[in-house]
Each structure stands twice: as C-alpha cells, then as structure tokens.
Amino acid sequence: MSLEIPSPQVRVAVAADAQAACNVLRRSIAECCEVDHKNDRAILDAWLGNKTPQMVESWFVSPTNFSVVAELDGAVAGVALLTGAGKLALCYVLPEARGQGLGKAMLARVEEQVLCWGVKALQLHSTATGQGFFASRGYTDAGKVRSPYGVETVFFWKQLDASGDAGADATKRKRFCNCNSA
Template identity: 40%
Template sequence: MKIRKATPRDAEPASLVLRRSISELCVRDHENDPLILQSWLTNKTPEKFREWAEAAEDFCCVAVGDQGAILGVAYLARSGEIRLNYVSPDARFQGVSGALIAAIEAEAMRWGLTRLFLKSTATAHRFYLERGYRDEGAPETDRLRDSIYPMAKPLDYRGRLGNKA
C-alpha cells in the first residue's frame, strides 16, 4: 500500500470508497436510516472530491493498493481539522486508516500545526483514542446522528506528535 496526494483523476473511485465506507461500515451511526444516510452521502460525489483534491491550501490523500485500487481517503484542512478518514470495506482491518492518519499527521507537522482536531463517529471513536486523540467535552448530538465525539491531539513544539490532550 502507498499513501499519496489525491488527484482529480481519483474522483470516481475515491468517491465510491467514501460512499461504500459510510454505507457499509458506519451502520452503528446511521442505523440504515435513509434520511441519515443521505445526509452523509450528499457531498461524497466525484465533483466534490475533485474540489478536495484541487484545494491547494488543504491536503487530500488516498491509500492505493498494489493493484492500483484506492483503499482509503483522508482529508486535512489547513486549520488542522481532519475532515475525512474512510477506508474501503474491502480493505478493513488492514492498516489503511492508520496509514492515512499517519500521513495526515506528518503533513500537519510539515505545516507547523500545533493541534489536530476532528469530529468522530461512534464507529471510529475507539480508533482515534488508540492513536492518542482525546475527547474534548461531552459527545454532541445532532438531529440526524446519535453521537459525534469532538476530539483533538496536540503536536508538540518540536514537531513530534503529543499523546496528552
């Protein structure tokens, strides 16, 4: 597997990975409710992915398998917000999400960021805890999902990842 910066040419397969990951792996969060599922999938289109891939100020990356298939997608905004980290159901538990987060964290350090933050689903919450992210306050609820976990991970002044919140 290789992690590389996303390109507009990745739009079709990457958006499919996003849609499949949400539909098939995040059932705990959307419970197959069509309204909730649709709200998650609305912007997971090839057109929107092209925008993410072309956003010069941000970092969108993909994990690519040995055969060239896109296995996962991640997106880091210049603000330090991790906006995407999704893996293909076909590549689950193969280290793809961890490799994507490592790439995101490395890019954040190159940018000189001091903190990363995100809003985790219930499905991914443990994944982030295991990688040093910590809850920032109580879980939030929105009108469509039960729990959204605000989380953060500090980066220390020497550019290394911190493990304390």
Template identity: 40%
Template sequence: MSTTSRLTFRVRAVVPEDATAICDLLRESIADCCKADHHDDPVVVARWLANKTVENVKQWIAAPDSVALVALRGDDMLGVALLSGQDLALCYVAPRALFQGVGKALLRSIEKEASALGVETMTLDSTKTALPFYSRNGFLTCGPVRKWAGLEAQPMSKRLSANGPSTTLPG
C-alpha cells in the first residue's frame, strides 16, 4: 500500500471487471488533465477518445503481452497503467488524485513488472502534459515529436535493470 499525507491507496493487477471504470478514468483524465495537448478543441478530444471504449479496454488488458495495473482507494479507481510489450501504452491518473503519488506508484510498479518480464528498455510516447512527469522519473527523449490527430507525442525511453528501474538511454 502506498501512502501520502493526503491519500492512501493500493496498486493491484487489473481484472476484467475493471474495464468500465478504466474507460471512464481514461476519458475523465484526458478531458480534464490534458488541456495543454487538446486545448479544449472538441474535434481533437473526440479523436483522442475515439478508441477509449470498454470493448477496447477489455482487449488491451487481455492481450497476452500486456500487464495492466490500477491504483485504488477503497473502490475508487485513481489511476491505471498498461504495459504492452516494452511500451507503456497508458499511464493516467484521475484529476482528483493528481500530485498525490498515484502516477509515480503506478509507474514504479509497472517498471518492476516489466523488469521481471525481461524488458530492458521501456518506451512510451508522452503527451505535452505528461512530459515533465516522465522526465522527473528518468525517461529521456529518444526521437522527434510525432503528430497524430491534432496531438503531439514525444518518444521517450528508460533503461531498466533486472531489479527495477535504473539508468536512462540517451536520445
């Protein structure tokens, strides 16, 4: 269990019954927390949310090369992280849980899972909103910004050790 001065929560593996709550959390986080990326443009938001459906979430968490974790306070879902192979495909926190250690706990837990699976380098595409978070947590940029559907994504990577996160790879 992780504890901060304002919030106590636990991180656990996702179960199929979490799909609806995960979908809701993704949609809420993108709409409320990622304004630096979508600038409240309804077309951009709609494109970003288009694949955030319960059926897609079920497929993502059931994929054989995926590891999915959620952070919970009681039954309240505060965050979700999804590793797909070596790629961190999702790491989102509910607006009410920002800056309370939820994202960091999810990231550390997913890095530990990745290391245990033999992943040597974790990669991700960061939003503008999340770039400072990933930078603070040891990820380095590793390529040019990619553009998609009115959004920008910064490729990043982090070298993991057999015992968990360690050093980063230069870009």
C-alpha cells in the first residue's frame, strides 16, 4: 500500500490569507534560504522587513497584483505573487511542504494568468535556493543581479507565448481562459 500525498489546492489569495501567507514567507526565507542570507542578521532583517501581515494584505488587495496561495489539508502552505508587469515577485512554500508540488502548481496558475493578460513572457529574480526549481520549469538564466537587501539573485525569464503572435492564438486562449474565476 502506498502513502498518497495530498495534491495542493491553489486558489486566488484574499485579504484574510495575509497572516498565514506572511508566516509562509518569513519561515521559507529564514529556514530554506540560508545559502542566500548566510544567517547574516542584517541581510535577513532587510529581506524580512516588509514581510508583515499588513504589507502582505496590501499586496493581495492591490488591483495591479495577482496573488495565489497553495493549501495542503486546508492550511496555507505556499504563496505566489505576480505583478501586472508580468514579474513573479514571490513564490515561497513552507519548509515542511517542499517537494510536494506546491511551487509547480502555483507557478502553473501564475503562468496561466500571464497568458490571460496577454503578456508574452514572465520574469523573476530567483534566490540561489530557487534557481534549480525555475531552471527545471523551463526558465532561462539571464545572469546575476544583486537584490536591494543584499542577496545575489538570478534573473530568469520564460517565453510563454510560443507563437510570438498575439493574434488568433491569444484570442483562443482568452476565450477559454479561467483568469477571472477565483
């Protein structure tokens, strides 16, 4: 008999998710990204400085952002945030939820949203911790960039509209797109 891992449920984030999502961000950064912050208190404090429930709530309710959470057994265990410019600003999971498909599920939902918006490519700045994950999902490494909080990141991008034509293919996608559903 095999032990079945529950599949993550990804849904649009709401203001009421801010506290749990903030916990995901803070724990993931502190516990999973040690190779990035090297336990340097100044870097960690700067990185976590804007990761408060109030700030996360403001990101979730902003009309220019698209945010999702991933749940395992009804509890928020992952969070991703896409800006209107087509930049993935956040994609984090709880340390104990790593390797259970949350990141893949959230990224797939965000990529779907990017296509619904008519944006042809998604870009992001990845930590060293997340570099392998994004590379394995087809993202192109475009070089290193230092973050405002002092961590070296990797600039990644991915072409999502393979046709390069925003015409008929995009129209077909939008007609069947589930972008506006929660």
